[in-house]
Amino acid sequence: MTSTPDPAQLSSLHARLETMNNIVRGLRITIPEEQSKLDKWLATIHELLRFSDQFSLPVTVIGPVKSGKSTLLNTLLGQNILPMGAGITTTFVTAIHHGNDLHGEISLIPPDQADNLFQKSCHFLFASELGESEVSLFEPDDRQRIKQLLEDFSQKTTLTRHGSFDRDYQLLKNFLTGYGSLADYYQREQLNLSFSQEQLEQFRGFITNEPVSTFLEQATVFFPFTILPKYVVMQDCQGLDTPSPGQQALAIQQLATSPILIYVISSRMGLRQADYHLLEHLHDLGLASKLLFVLNYDLTEHPSREKMDEILNRCRQELAELGFNQPCYAFSALYHLYDRLRKENPLGKSEEQRWLFWQEESEKLELSATNWESFTARLLELTGKQADEALLQHLNSRIMHIASRAHYLITARKKSLSLNQEEIDSSVDNYEEHKEKLRQVEEQLGTTLSSITSQCEQEYFRKIESWFNQTEENGIRPLLHQIINNYQLPDDLLPAKNRNPLLPLKLLEQHFQQVIHPQLQEKLEISIHQFWQTLEKEIQSTYSSRCTSLFFLLEKATGNKVDNQERHNLPVPINWDSNLPKFSFSDPLAERFSTVSKFSLIGKLLSDKLKQLRKKRSWNNTISNQLQQQARNELKGRLLDYQERLKFLFLRPYLEKYEHLISDYLADFIHISTLEMSHQQNGLHAQGQQQEELFEILDNQENELEQLIESLNNFTITATNP
Template identity: 25%
Template structure:
């Protein structure tokens, strides 16, 4: 990555030089027209993109696979809490910075209250009601009564699939952590920053299950010399986390990611959960940019041959999803201790000292890590060359050429006393009129194409979300219809905790499974569909703009000929092509993005409205009470029948909510993202095409004004214009050299 950093610095310096030339040209030629404003804007955008844009690397894998340890090795220190396991509930982003710093963004009170209100939709305690109908964690009475309701619940209600239920964990964490959050923030801020002296304090959020529930985003800054500026490394939650919202957060980050490191423990190999997650990544369309790391500890394998057999088995399993995948095997912990042996605690130090004597493992580890790091950094460099530099230097070349053109024009005016001012003015007006006509045609064509494109996209979107034949809704409805409950499992629960609590447990399992289906199956399909739509938009608008390249080229040639005939000769190439904007760049600049993946489970907010206030549990409970009153001893058969009726009602209302949710989701996706993105890209394409005119033609009135004043300060400014011409020629040559270096870096 050193080559990239060197080239990036050269590009930044060249951009600054062009800015200085533009400033000088403005001063000596007295120009201050729309072209100048656009040149300044272009250079400013280039500066921002090169200095601020990030390449993102996601480190993912199953819980306890060693993700944080591998990430620490890449960072160059023991900054991320190792072994945090399932409690890691937020993507932790790491940047290069001047000082050691941790920035924690907490959820707002509204977001926390929304989480809690979602979790208590099917709360079994009928005695619990928030004061205002909506729970507010800042209300002492609400917190106290919810805490009492949770405490009064049977212990079995806190268990789901042999583990603590996520709803119980969620609610309990918020209640237990409230006082600590108030103490830390004063209740007035949702942002916390720890400097180098208190950096380790951020661990109470990353590794504390209770406080972690309050975290929305965590960013760490450090200057270790291992992580280049412009690179963001993210330590993600476990791919096998039982919480669907954790998976949704990882999905959101993967959408922004340029490279993925998938860590597999040699102890477990590729498990069913890994295969499911990797299949999801493949469905999302981000499987191409992935590295696999088999993380091992020396003491877990008797011999190197044993380890290699495990690796080959993992390679075979991975090839079913990603053929010819890049797979490297090394010990994240040993590699971390190699560069920072001082961090090893007593137990780890003994392990490290013992591993140093395992020559075969050590040599294999070092060889594999070096091969991985070389390939990893080369891939990053290639992407950085392509994404950050290649297009920007072409834009710089256009601006530099335009400045050279303007300086040459002024030189010709100053030096040539035989210029035909009238002819220049007449030819210029004719040329400007032609340019204006072409610009109108471009705008009209793009508007027509956008309208046509939107009609086609509307059909695609509506078909994708069609309730009968679409790609997602029929599958969700089938899942609901086919979901079965083994009532034999709940017989004992029915006896121990009663009807309402048993129905609560059934619904909780149902919703957990439906949330997982929505996150693992529906989300990837929507993401893949949106990517195909993005590609259609980009391909269509780039395609419709192509014919205008030749039109613009012809118009520029006509302009040159017109000026030649009037006595103005330019030693500048005005026919350079400006690259069309990439849709990913437009998405960043416009702030457009798919709805967050976590919103896919918000269908339950409609269930609350429809099922639990109007029909829901409470009406079912009334029915059951009436049944029970008719007989003092309710048989298991009657209880099972009542539960069947309850779950049927729940499934029916869930289906209604799903349909209503997707109707809203479809329209939001259509108008707030896809159509808005098409409009934004159209505006950018139009701007690029018009920019060709603006850079080449300049302000003809200013040219005429310069001709009329050419006798004023003739000698004093000609040297300055000549200097600008020479500088732009030098810049053009430097850009040519950089372009060659970039091409080498990409190959």
């Protein structure tokens, strides 16, 4: 029996955060002299409340075009929400969140961003025609001018199957076509659109129209989940073998941030050539362990259960040959969708006939139902393990940290109220000396902590440098060089006839940039993301162990005992969405090649051997080698620049944030001890009824706080059977 953590515990911790919030607000009345510290704790509690409310776990459904991804998602949701049908139906990544009712939301990219992309593509494709003049997507005359240039370009230039001009040529065509549908929204500055359940067909029109999807920044559907936990966000990606490079790149970006990837295979086709390429690509990116395979049966296509078993076994064997040993769950997503829809409302005539026809094939349905139950159980198990444990434990530790500090504050205040005047008078002379020693200890601890941070920084600077400078076969630098070395110029890239001697060189440069640069960026960003995840765990372990000596100094100076559990569970930075610096290889082409080398190549093209060279095209290899050499030379500097940005713009602020958290912890501890002495020294023991009432309030606050701390100490992640 599989199990998943109970998501109800999230609301339980949310209630404890509210309790802690009320206690701290009460302390602002009973201990007003500590208002600045209490306000800081309240700000932290509000941050945790916001964090728990907004927590989500992305689960991405991927696969080739027309494998049944949207159908599978509709089945999991129990509602026909996403578009299904012939052809490419999904052209933009669509996120499905839990909500109280069914509705959709669309965000359009800002006008300045759209205009900037439009201008860059125009000047890249039509540099000679436009010169220094500016063009705008939102000017009718400019749109008409670019439209005419595109028509001339398509007639004069051979657009090859290798996609040499797909990015800019197709992007400009999409901009011009899509803007016609969205002009009214931009003119009214209405960039955030909402669609009710009755308007959902209009929402589908946005995500199935490729020109319109060029303008989309975010597409979200809200629907009450019944099978999935409420914190899960399902993401429907367009087919990874889509002919649009821009949309394909957008889909690939979702993979690194999603801990669970559901890969859908069509039983009508089995593993196609596109699947082999995609799976090898995912394996190279280090994403193999995230995959959950689904073989989507077409019940009408297969005459018997034996044939279905045969297809499943062949699929499993081929996956094993590719290095994937995960289970493959085989079922008909469409059948289970109809089955769920039928329980709510009557199906359409054709759907009802198909459903009734399938009812006569009990063996097929039995196989599909068994695998469907196994798949949903495994999905619930994975979503629970990936989300609840990390979130609940993190929230619990942060609440405990604040509760412990508040308990120390109440205890110090109660002690000060309990001391009599005679005890205060007898120890006045000693308190000032002791406080001075504590100030010196605080400075010493701060110096030591800064030294620890500096040591860690230097150590992990070296680790980053070592990682970037690996020369082994699987090192990042050799892998990037291998991508460059594998580059080959396609034979049919150039037009058969051309009178412009500059065009061949320009075409080759454009092709090299559009083929190699995205591969380098993608490989490095995926690799550095995985490297940082490992490094982050090592930093937390190393930093915590090196801070152990600080606690001994703290205990010796204050005379108070540091809780052993806190000593091994230091507060860590909230860094759930770690935004690593982006690696960029997109310099203008003019900076890639020196003027001398360009004129040298042009001279060769204009020489007496021009006809012979153009006929044989023997200079292709020369230019290809020069392109590769220039890229290798520039890659070294780019990696060095990215390495420095990673060290100084990402690692250093992360360590500084860590240092500030520990420093605040130590300062709180010392301040509480100093506060206790200050209360005693200044004779802050009130007399009479006022003191008794205050003590009673503090006593009640302490009891409430101790109950909260006990519930946090007894906190364990329970499991429920899905």
